[in-house]
Amino acid sequence: MPISPLFTSEFSKDWEINFIQCYPNGQLKHTELCNILQLTAGLHAELGGLSFSDMQVFHQAWVLSRMRVEVSDLPKWRDVVTVKTWIVEMKDSRSVRALELYLGDRKLAGALTYWVVINTELRKPEALALPFEHFTFYPERLPTVKSFEKIDLNGALQFLKQKTIVLSDLDIVNHANNVKYLEWCLDGLNANVILKNKVQAFDLNFLRELHWNDEIEIQTSLEENPELMTVTKSGKTSFALKLEYSR
Known part of the structure; x- marks a missing residue:
C-alpha cells in the first residue's frame, strides 16, 4: 500500500x-x-x-x-x-x-x-x-x-514446567507469537501477584524463534524481585523475562 x-x-x-x-x-x-x-x-x-x-x-x-x-x-x-x-x-x-x-x-x-x-x-x-x-x-x-535491556542470564534458575508449541501459539510469520512467551511465563506465577496488580515493570528479550511442535522448558529464578524467567529449547534460551514487583 x-x-x-x-x-x-x-x-x-x-x-x-x-x-x-x-x-x-x-x-x-x-x-x-x-x-x-x-x-x-x-x-x-x-x-x-x-x-x-x-x-x-x-x-x-x-x-x-x-x-x-x-x-x-x-x-x-x-x-x-x-x-x-x-x-x-x-x-x-x-x-x-x-x-x-x-x-x-x-x-x-x-x-x-x-x-x-x-x-x-x-x-x-x-x-x-x-x-x-x-x-x-x-x-x-x-x-x-x-x-x-539485555537481561543477565547468569543467575540460578529452577525448572517450572514443560510445553509443546501448538498451532494456536503461531502467528502470520509462522513462529510462536511474541506475546505467547509472556503468557506462558505469567501463567507460572502465583495468581495473587497478577490479581493484586504487583507487576510494575517487565523486560522481554526474544533471542531465538520457536516453531510448531518444538518442545520447550520454562524456568524461573530463585529471587523474587526482580524475578527472572526463561524459555529454553534443547538447553538454549529462546526468551527471557524480567519482572519487577511493587513493594
Missing part, C-alpha cells in the same frame, strides 16, 4: 477494553496490554507504508527483539483507552518505537520496543527494503523511565 494521506509521524488510537481481554478481577491482562500496543504500532506502520503486506513484497517482516513495559495501573473492562506511538529512531534493519497508554489524561503504561527486520525466507536480519524518510524521529521522547 502507498503511504496514506492520513499518515503522521505521531499516531494515536482508541481501544475499548472488552471482557475477553480481562483477568477475573476485571483488569486488562498484561498480554492483552502488549497486544493492544503492538496492534497500534502495526496500524501506524500501515499508514506509513511499512505494513506486513508491504514488506512481504520483499519477503521481509518486523520481529520484536526487546521490549520494556512500565505499568502504574491497568485499565478495566469497558474503559476506553488511548494508545499513542512514535518512532524514536530507525536505521537499516532496526527500529526503536515508543508507546504510551492513557485513560483520559492519566498515563497508565509506557513501553519502549526494539524491532528488527528479518527476511522471512532466509530467517535472517537484513536492511529494510522500503523507504522510511517520511517518518520524523523523536530520540528525546522516551515513554519509560528505564530503557530496554
Whole structure:
C-alpha cells in the first residue's frame, strides 16, 4: 500500500477494553496490554507504508527483539483507552518505537520496543527494503523511565514446567507469537501477584524463534524481585523475562 494521506509521524488510537481481554478481577491482562500496543504500532506502520503486506513484497517482516513495559495501573473492562506511538529512531534493519497508554489524561503504561527486520525466507536480519524518510524521529521522547535491556542470564534458575508449541501459539510469520512467551511465563506465577496488580515493570528479550511442535522448558529464578524467567529449547534460551514487583 502507498503511504496514506492520513499518515503522521505521531499516531494515536482508541481501544475499548472488552471482557475477553480481562483477568477475573476485571483488569486488562498484561498480554492483552502488549497486544493492544503492538496492534497500534502495526496500524501506524500501515499508514506509513511499512505494513506486513508491504514488506512481504520483499519477503521481509518486523520481529520484536526487546521490549520494556512500565505499568502504574491497568485499565478495566469497558474503559476506553488511548494508545499513542512514535518512532524514536530507525536505521537499516532496526527500529526503536515508543508507546504510551492513557485513560483520559492519566498515563497508565509506557513501553519502549526494539524491532528488527528479518527476511522471512532466509530467517535472517537484513536492511529494510522500503523507504522510511517520511517518518520524523523523536530520540528525546522516551515513554519509560528505564530503557530496554539485555537481561543477565547468569543467575540460578529452577525448572517450572514443560510445553509443546501448538498451532494456536503461531502467528502470520509462522513462529510462536511474541506475546505467547509472556503468557506462558505469567501463567507460572502465583495468581495473587497478577490479581493484586504487583507487576510494575517487565523486560522481554526474544533471542531465538520457536516453531510448531518444538518442545520447550520454562524456568524461573530463585529471587523474587526482580524475578527472572526463561524459555529454553534443547538447553538454549529462546526468551527471557524480567519482572519487577511493587513493594
